[in-house]
Structures are given as C-alpha cells and as structure tokens.
Amino acid sequence: MIDLSHLTKVYGDTAVVDDVNMHVEAGTITVIVGTSGSGKSTLLRMVNRLVEPTKGRILVQGRDVLKMPAYELRRSIGYAIQSHGLFPHWTVARNIATVPMLLGWDRKKVAARVEELMELFQLDHAQFAGRYPHELSGGQQQRVGVARAMAAKPALLLMDEPFGALDPIIRGKAQADLKAIQRRTGTTILLVTHDMDEAIHLGDRIAVMDAGQLKQYAPAADILARPADAFVDDLIGTADRPFHYLTLGTLGSAVEPGEADGAPLAASASLYEGLGALLWSGRKAAPVIGDDGAPLGRVSLSGITDRAAQPR
Amino acid sequence: MTTLADAATDGAATPRIDRLGVVIAILMAVALALPFVTFRATRIAAGNGLRLFDALPPTAAAAVGAVLIAALVTAVANRRPSLRLALGALALVALALGAGAAGTHLTPADSPYARIAPGSGFWVGLFAGAILMTDAMVRLKLGPVGRLIALAVTVALVAGLLASGAWSHLSLIAEYRSRADVFWREAINHVILAGGSLAAAVVIGLPLGVVAYQLRAIRDPLINVLNIIQTIPSMALFGILIAPLGWVAANVPGAHAIGIRGIGTAPAFLALFLYSLLPMVANTVVGLNGVSRAVVDAARGMGLTVFQRLLQVEMPLALPVVLTGIRIVLVQNIGLATVAALIGGGGFGVFLFQGLGQTATDLILLGALPPVALAFAAAVVLDAAIEISGRGKA
Amino acid sequence: MIRPGLLLRLVVFTALIAFLAMPDRFAGLLAPLTDNGAPAIYNQGSLVSLTLSHLFTVALATSAATIVAVGLAIFVTRPAGAEFLALSRAAVNIGQTFPPVAVLALSVPAMGFGEGPTRLALFLYGLLPIFENSLVGLSTLPPAVVESASAMGMTGRQRLLKVELPLAMPLIIEGIRLSAVIGLATATIGSTVAAKGLGEVIVAGLQSNNLAFVVQGGVITGILAVLISDGFQILARRTSKRRGASPQASRPATDGQQAPV
Numbered sequence: 026m027i028d029l030s031h032l033t034k035v036y037g038d039t040a041v042v043d044d045v046n047m048h049v050e051a052g053t054i055t056v057i058v059g060t061s062g063s064g065k066s067t068l069l070r071m072v073n074r075l076v077e078p079t080k081g082r083i084l085v086q087g088r089d090v091l092k093m094p095a096y097e098l099r100r101s102i103g104y105a106i107q108s109h110g111l112f113p114h115w116t117v118a119r120n121i122a123t124v125p126m127l128l129g130w131d132r133k134k135v136a137a138r139v140e141e142l143m144e145l146f147q148l149d150h151a152q153f154a155g156r157y158p159h160e161l162s163g164g165q166q167q168r169v170g171v172a173r174a175m176a177a178k179p180a181l182l183l184m185d186e187p188f189g190a191l192d193p194i195i196r197g198k199a200q201a202d203l204k205a206i207q208r209r210t211g212t213t214i215l216l217v218t219h220d221m222d223e224a225i226h227l228g229d230r231i232a233v234m235d236a237g238q239l240k241q242y243a244p245a246a247d248i249l250a251r252p253a254d255a256f257v258d259d260l261i262g263t264a265d266r267p268f269h270y271l272t273l274g275t276l277g278s279a280v281e282p283g284e285a286d287g288a289p290l291a292a293s294a295s296l297y298e299g300l301g302a303l304l305w306s307g308r309k310a311a312p313v314i315g316d317d318g319a320p321l322g323r324v325s326l327s328g329i330t331d332r333a334a335q336p337r
Numbered sequence: 338m339t340t341l342a343d344a345a346t347d348g349a350a351t352p353r354i355d356r357l358g359v360v361i362a363i364l365m366a367v368a369l370a371l372p373f374v375t376f377r378a379t380r381i382a383a384g385n386g387l388r389l390f391d392a393l394p395p396t397a398a399a400a401v402g403a404v405l406i407a408a409l410v411t412a413v414a415n416r417r418p419s420l421r422l423a424l425g426a427l428a429l430v431a432l433a434l435g436a437g438a439a440g441t442h443l444t445p446a447d448s449p450y451a452r453i454a455p456g457s458g459f460w461v462g463l464f465a466g467a468i469l470m471t472d473a474m475v476r477l478k479l480g481p482v483g484r485l486i487a488l489a490v491t492v493a494l495v496a497g498l499l500a501s502g503a504w505s506h507l508s509l510i511a512e513y514r515s516r517a518d519v520f521w522r523e524a525i526n527h528v529i530l531a532g533g534s535l536a537a538a539v540v541i542g543l544p545l546g547v548v549a550y551q552l553r554a555i556r557d558p559l560i561n562v563l564n565i566i567q568t569i570p571s572m573a574l575f576g577i578l579i580a581p582l583g584w585v586a587a588n589v590p591g592a593h594a595i596g597i598r599g600i601g602t603a604p605a606f607l608a609l610f611l612y613s614l615l616p617m618v619a620n621t622v623v624g625l626n627g628v629s630r631a632v633v634d635a636a637r638g639m640g641l642t643v644f645q646r647l648l649q650v651e652m653p654l655a656l657p658v659v660l661t662g663i664r665i666v667l668v669q670n671i672g673l674a675t676v677a678a679l680i681g682g683g684g685f686g687v688f689l690f691q692g693l694g695q696t697a698t699d700l701i702l703l704g705a706l707p708p709v710a711l712a713f714a715a716a717v718v719l720d721a722a723i724e725i726s727g728r729g730k731a
Numbered sequence: 732m733i734r735p736g737l738l739l740r741l742v743v744f745t746a747l748i749a750f751l752a753m754p755d756r757f758a759g760l761l762a763p764l765t766d767n768g769a770p771a772i773y774n775q776g777s778l779v780s781l782t783l784s785h786l787f788t789v790a791l792a793t794s795a796a797t798i799v800a801v802g803l804a805i806f807v808t809r810p811a812g813a814e815f816l817a818l819s820r821a822a823v824n825i826g827q828t829f830p831p832v833a834v835l836a837l838s839v840p841a842m843g844f845g846e847g848p849t850r851l852a853l854f855l856y857g858l859l860p861i862f863e864n865s866l867v868g869l870s871t872l873p874p875a876v877v878e879s880a881s882a883m884g885m886t887g888r889q890r891l892l893k894v895e896l897p898l899a900m901p902l903i904i905e906g907i908r909l910s911a912v913i914g915l916a917t918a919t920i921g922s923t924v925a926a927k928g929l930g931e932v933i934v935a936g937l938q939s940n941n942l943a944f945v946v947q948g949g950v951i952t953g954i955l956a957v958l959i960s961d962g963f964q965i966l967a968r969r970t971s972k973r974r975g976a977s978p979q980a981s982r983p984a985t986d987g988q989q990a991p992v
Binding site for chain 1 (some may be wrong): 884
C-alpha cells in the first residue's frame with residue numbers, strides 16, 4: 026500500500042526524519058510510535074504532502090505521490106487529527122461531506138454517504154446532522170472527524186494522535202470502535218501516537234521512531250519480545266511488558282482440557298482480561314466457552330502467566 | 338512537531354528577489370524623477386515644480402542624489418536590516434538637509450514673499466525612506482528602550498534642524514515665523530485639551546471601571562452607553578453639547594465665572610472626556626477580568642482584603658491593558674482636539690481650518706503636522722510603557 | 732415580543748425619517764434654540780439630499796476601502812505576499828496614529844476642494860481598520876482547521892473561499908463597521924472643504940450662531956452613525972453566532988477601536 030524509501034526531511038541542520046524505509050501492507054493498521062520530537066508526525070504528514078520531503082520517495086498504491094498535484098492526492102487519502110479540525114461554520118453533515126463535495130459527487134450520493142457514515146459512527150442522523158461542531162461533546166467531535174476522513178472511501182487513512190484529546194474511558198471505546206470499523210471496511214490505516222498501550226492495542230505492526238530514525242518496525246509481539254535497542258525497551262516499560270504481552274493473545278490460545286468452577290470466560294477475551302477475572306474471583310482456573318456458548322475447556326492461572334514470560 | 342507554516346517557509350531559504358525592496362526602489366526612483374521642491378512667487382500663488390538639479394547647486398544635488406541612489410540600491414540588493422536602517426535614515430537626513438538648502442539657494446534676495454516648499458519628489462522620497470526604515474526596525478525587533486531611543490534621536494535631529502536655521506527659508510517655517518506667538522499659545526491649548534481630558538478620564542474612568550468590574554448589573558448598560566457615545570461623530574457631539582453648556586453658563590451661578598461657555602473650550606473638553614471614558618472603563622474591566630482566577634483565589638486565601646487585593650494584585654496585573662486604554666485615549670484625543678477649533682476650542686485645528694479657508698497649503702500643514710507628530714510620539718512612548726509594564730506578566 | 736433595544740432603534744429610526752421627510756413640522760421643537768427669529772430648520776438646502784450625499788460619500792469610500800483592504804490582507808497572508816506582512820502590520824499601526832482630520836486636511840493640497848479630498852481621505856483612513864481586522868481574522872484561524880482544509884484536498888483558492896474568509900468574516904465586518912463610523916464622522920468634517928454633506932448644517936449653524944442648525948445637524952449625524960454601527964454589529968453577531976463564541980465579546984479596545992473622529 027505504502028512504500029517509503031530513503032525518506033528524509035531536514036529543517037535547518039536537523040534531520041527531523043532521517044532516511045526512513047518502510048513498507049505498509051494494504052488492509053492493516055500500522056502504528057508509528059515515538060516521543061514528541063521523534064519525527065513521527067512529520068513522517069505521517071509527508072505521505073499526504075502536508076510536509077514536502079527533502080529527499081526520498083513515497084509510493085502510495087504504486088503511484089509516486091510527489092508527481093501528482095497535492096490537492097488531488099489529499100482527496101484520495103483520509104486524514105484525522107487530535108484536535109479534529111472540524112470546520113466550525115459548517116454543520117456535522119456538511120463537514121462529513123467535505124471531500125465528496127470537492128470530488129463533485131452528486132447530491133443524493135453525498136447525502137446517502139453521510140447518513141451511512143453517521144450510522145457507522147453511532148451518531149443519530151436526525152439528531153446530529155444539522156448541529157454545529159461546538160454543540161457536540163469531545164467524543165462526538167472526534168467521531169465526526171474520523172467519519173469526515175473516511176467519507177470518500179479512501180483506501181488509506183492517516184491519523185495523527187486521533188484519540189489524544191479524549192478522556193481515558195471514551196478513548197478505550199473509540200479505539201475498539203476504530204478497530205472494528207477498520208476490520209469491516211478494510212481501510213489501510215497509518216496512525217501516529219506517543220502511547221505504547223494504544224500502539225499495542227491497535228497496531229498490526231508497530232514502527233518505533235526516535236530522533237528521526239526508524240528504530241524498529243515489526244508486529245507488536247515481536248517488539249515486546251525482542252526490543253531492538255534500549256530506547257524501544259524503555260518506551261515499552263519493563264514493569265508493564267508482561268501485561269502488554271497478555272493483551273495480544275486470546276484465552277482461546279491458552280485453553281487446556283479439563284473443567285473448572287464458577288462463571289465461564291469467553292474464548293475471544295484477551296489473556297489480560299482472563300487474568301484479571303481469575304485474580305479478582307480468587308480462582309486458580311475458570312471454564313472457557315466459545316462464541317456459540319459451547320464449553321471448550323478451561324484456562325488456569327499458571328497457563329496464562331506462562332504466556333506472559335519473554336519468549337525464547 | 339512541525340506545522341504547515343514551517344512547510345510554507347521552506348521555500349524562503351532559496352535566494353529570491355526581495356519584492357518589498359523592489360517596491361521601495363521604484364518609489365525612490367519616482368522620487369528622483371519628480372519635482373524636489375515647488376517655488377511660488379507668493380504664499381498662495383500657484384506652484385512651479387523644480388527637480389533636484391534645478392533646485393540645488395550641482396554638488397549639493399549630486400550629494401543628495403547619491404544618498405538616495407545608495408538607499409535605492411541597498412533596498413534591492415542587501416537584506417541586512419542594520420544596513421537598510423542606516424541607509425533609510427541617511428536618505429531622510431539627506432532629503433531634510435536638501436530641502437532646507439534648496440530653500441536658501443532659491444530664495445531671491447529681493448523677493449521676501451517667494452515661498453519654497455518641499456515638492457512631490459521630496460514627499461515620495463520621504464515615504465520610501467520611512468518604509469525602508471520601518472521594515473528594517475521591524476526585522477531588527479527593536480525593543481521598547483530601543484524604540485524610545487530612536488524617537489529621542491529623531492526629535493533631537495528635527496529640533497536641531499529647526500534651531501540651526503537650516504530650514505529657515507522653507508515656506509512652512511516662514512508661515513510659522515509670522516505667527517510664532519499664536520502657534521505656541523494654540524500648542525498649549527491643544528496639549529491642555531488632549532491631556533486634561535485624558536487626566537479627567539483616568540480619574541473618573543478607572544474607578545468607574547473597577548466598579549463596573551465588581552457589579553455585573555451596571556457593566557453592560559454602562560459600556561453600551563459609552564459605546565454609543567463613541568460612535569457619535571466629533572463635530573456632532575461638539576455641536577450637541579453647545580446647547581446644554583450654554584444653558585448652564587447662563588443659568589447656573591458661578592458656571593460662567595469658571596469658564597463654562599456654550600462654545601469654546603468647555604464643550605470640546607467635555608466631548609473629549611466623554612469619548613475617553615469607553616477605552617478607560619472597558620480596558621479596566623477587561624484587564625481585571627483577565628487576571629487569572631488562581632491568582633485571585635490565592636490572594637484571597639492568604640487573607641488580603643478586597644482593597645489590598647485590588648491594589649496589590651489585580652491592578653498591577655491589569656496594568657498593561659489599562660495602559661493600552663490610556664494610549665488609545667491619548668492618541669485619539671490629540672487627533673480630536675484638532676476638530677475642537679471648529680467650535681472655538683483652540684488648538685492646532687485653528688491653523689488647519691484657517692488654512693483650509695484661505696487655501697493656504699503651508700498653513701494647513703502647520704495645523705496638521707504637529708498633531709500627527711504628537712500623536713505618533715505619544716503612541717511610541719505609551720507602546721513602550723505597555724511593553725515594559727507587561728514584562729514577566731504574560 | 733419585541734426586545735426593548737430593537738423597539739428603541741425602531742422608534743429612533745422612525746423619528747429620523749419623519750424629521751427628514753417633513754422637517755418643518757419639528758420647527759417648534761427647535762425654535763427655542765434660535766435668537767431673533769432666525770430660522771429653526773436648515774434652509775440653505777434640502778436635509779434629505781444632504782443626508783443622501785453624506786451617506787453616498789461614506790458608502791462609496793467604505794466599499795472601495797473594503798475591496799482594497801480585504802484584498803491586501805489576503806495578499807499578505809498568502810506565501811506570495813509574506814514579505815510584506817511585517818511591514819504592513821507596522822504601517823497600519825503607524826497609520827492609525829494619524830488623526831483622520833489631518834489626513835483630510837492633507838488631501839486638500841493634493842486634490843483641491845470638494846468631494847475629492849473627502850473621498851480620498853475617507854478611503855485612505857478607512858483602509859486601516861478593515862485591513863487590520865481582516866489581517867487578525869485571517870492570521871489567527873485555528874491551525875487545525877486550516878490544516879484540515881488542506882489535508883481534505885482543498886486548493887488554496889477553495890480553502891480561502893470556503894474556510895478562511897467565512898471564519899474571518901465577523902472580524903472583517905467589525906472592521907467595516909469601524910471604517911464606516913470613522914467615515915461618517917470624517918465626512919462631516921469634510922463640509923469644511925466643501926464636500927456636500929450634513930456637516931454643512933453644523934458649520935452653517937456655527938457661522939451664523941444658530942444653535943438650532945448645530946443641534947439638528949449633530950443629532951442627524953449622531954443617529955445615523957449609531958444606527959449604522961448597530962446594523963453592522965448585528966450582522967457581525969449573526970455571522971459568528973453559529974460558531975458558539977462571539978469574537979467581539981470581552982475583547983479589549985486596541986488601536987483599531989478608536990472610533991470618534
């Protein structure tokens with residue numbers, strides 16, 4: 026989907042992005058994570074040319090983005106940011122319709138698309154379509170921002186700290202919703218965050234950046250198991266690592282034959298959730314059921330904790 | 338984190354032609370081509386334009402021309418602000434000395450009525466030099482003290498030129514000389530009108546602002562009324578006030594004795610005072626409103642009384658905004674006091690309106706330039722004061 | 732129910748129209764201000780036509796100033812005009828220390844007497860508040876919004892027309908309001924350089940010591956200024972209401988605010 030080769034951005038004497046090479050698979054969520062000033066936003070913003078690269082090449086779907094008009098490129102790529110950037114003088118519906126209108130879709134098609142998206146993002150059309158952004162809550166504004174970014178069905182969606190302005194409870198839900206929507210639409214997402222939890226939770230692959238350089242680019246499990254260097258190690262946080270690791274696997278992967286007492290746990294729940302449930306109910310093991318409710322076996326405390334150890 | 342603005346300035350690194358410099362250079366070239374001075378046989382006769390080399394002896398003309406061309410070249414070819422500032426200043430000095438010298442050179446010994454005035458070339462050159470200097474000063478990011486020094490130097494230079502007699506053959510100075518006594522009397526009138534009404538507005542407006550800040554109920558109506566007063570044209574307000582003041586003068590014992598009349602200084606002073614109230618009251622309210630809640634709470638928590646809080650915490654923090662109000666009032670009043678002459682209030686407007694009545698350009702300038710200079714100087718001084726008072730409070 | 736403020740405006744407006752339409756009916760009201768049987772109502776020209784030419788002068792100058800000033804503000808906020816931005820800010824600050832009456836007087840040597848210098852002075856001085864407000868409006872837009880517009884694929888022109896100008900509109904209108912109010916006042920003084928306008932009535936009253944003239948000229952111009960200023964304020968409030976916050980609220984007076992002339 027995206028191919029970055031030798032991508033470099035220099036301001037003055039500093040290389041904010043320094044010779045980055047990266048390939049992003051279509052249909053996946055790739056998260057770029059790093060501290061502030063690591064160059065992660067600049068990297069993202071070069072993909073839709075909000076920042077012009079100093080050197081290097083960017084291919085999106087095989088096309089060299091530097092060789093097409095910037096506005097045309099941007100209409101084909103979705104873009105959502107932390108402070109949502111909704112147009113304050115336009116209604117929710119008009120905001121969502123921005124890119125389709127720029128592309129000259131006909132009115133009926135635009136209206137239908139707006140309704141579809143509002144439903145997808147759980148915004149009641151009758152209630153919200155005519156409202157102005159300042160009349161919405163933070164979580165609603167954020168959803169409108171993402172809906173607007175996806176309005177013209179872009180194959181690629183760029184997101185810069187999209188959940189940064191939300192409080193923790195709403196953020197968790199927004200992340201889960203985004204993941205679900207992505208699975209349904211198959212949109213390729215390139216997302217920037219400074220939050221390792223968010224990266225592990227959302228990312229099929231994670232790119233860790235520091236001082237303009239791409240330190241490690243691998244699936245989340247690999248990053249946790251084999252951090253490339255001290256910086257990546259530090260970013261993950263030693264104490265949290267086993268727990269991060271547990272969020273990646275499901276209880277289904279830890280099922281062992283046998284029976285246990287008490288309320289059953291769902292096989293689709295994460296190992297982390299399973300561990301929590303066991304600890305809280307004071308059990309050593311619990312029964313596991315599938316999506317259809319059929320008993321699959323049991324999970325044990327030791328079975329889960331074994332999976333929290335660093336793989337060798 | 339980079340912004341779009343950063344991206345936009347990326348291109349500035351590549352050397353490009355300085356378009357502002359080109360504009361200044363064109364203006365300078367136009368200035369050189371236009372008449373440097375105008376010669377009139379009498380005070381109100383039609384003028385006759387003379388170019389630089391017709392107006393000055395060859396060496397002097399060449400010197401002035403050389404400085405202007407140097408400034409022109411610098412504007413296009415050199416981006417160093419300090420050099421541009423120096424050349425701009427030099428161009429202004431050359432123009433000032435050149436105009437004075439032209440006056441001396443051209444005044445015939447046998448014709449005392451002849452008038453030599455700076456011509457369009459002089460004014461365009463002055464404008465171009467001033468832009469060059471202003472742009473350089475903006476780019477140098479001159480601090481408040483630097484700007485005050487620049488103002489002081491300018492005032493000293495102009496005063497020196499006036500005292501040295503270098504300009505004594507220019508028509509504006511001739512116009513001044515023939516009415517020097519009246520000029521200074523009206524100058525004092527002007528300052529009293531503008532400054533006195535400001536003082537009154539501070540004495541009344543500040544407490545009124547504090548009260549309006551404390552009492553929400555009167556704030557909006559008060560500011561609305563003051564807003565409406567601000568909107569009324571000065572000539573209208575001067576005129577409207579004549580009637581009630583005339584009545585007061587005639588019917589209130591002692592009013593006439595302390596100088597209250599229907600026309601003259603009283604209605605002018607009252608009008609300027611009324612105009613001044615809005616900036617004073619509104620800026621006091623906004624300044625006090627802008628004091629951070631946490632600071633006020635802390636002061637309260639430490640047991641300061643309402644008055645201690647106001648005097649020791651809130652007012653000092655609101656000072657820059659209040660000073661901005663004073664700046665607005667002073668600049669505004671210096672301008673408005675000029676109009677007061679229409680109702681017999683005196684001030685520089687006396688010359689300005691006389692000049693308009695006689696179509697005497699020099700007299701118009703004599704009435705118009707001093708308030709412009711005064712207002713400008715007041716703005717520079719108060720802007721510096723605002724900046725200094727605001728330091729460390731942001 | 733009609734709000735009292737609106738009612739008051741309607742009453743004042745109606746009274747103004749009535750006075751202009753049949754001034755002689757009001758002669759009795761103004762007569763006490765005259766001495767020795769002098770006329771109470773201005774008799775050297777029609778008040779209606781003076782009012783109209785006064786308004787026409789202001790409208791002409793303010794429209795021209797609006798077009799030029801907004802155009803300039805757009806220019807200096809584009810990359811192409813960035814070199815002029817710093818200077819233009821300084822120029823507006825300096826320009827606004829010039830008293831409008833001085834600008835008017837200095838236009839006379841350049842243009843002679845009559846409508847010309849008044850229109851020139853009104854135009855020149857009217858540029859300043861509109862330019863300043865447009866500049867503030869266009870350069871203080873929320874960065875996230877402007878960036879979003881680009882990121883959505885708007886061209887520079889689309890961004891300007893669909894996003895930047897609409898968002899800056901309340902401030903631009905406020906600038907036009909200031910310009911119009913200053914223009915109305917300066918046009919009044921313009922009567923001293925023989926421009927046709929309501930200042931004539933005041934000047935005539937001052938010269939012939941006829942207080943009735945002075946008061947009626949003053950009251951008409953005063954009411955016109957207040958009503959026109961009001962109208963612009965309502966317009967500005969309308970354009971900013973949707974956005975939740977009104978940009979005018981609790982803004983301190985700055986140099987651009989000085990209105991009386």
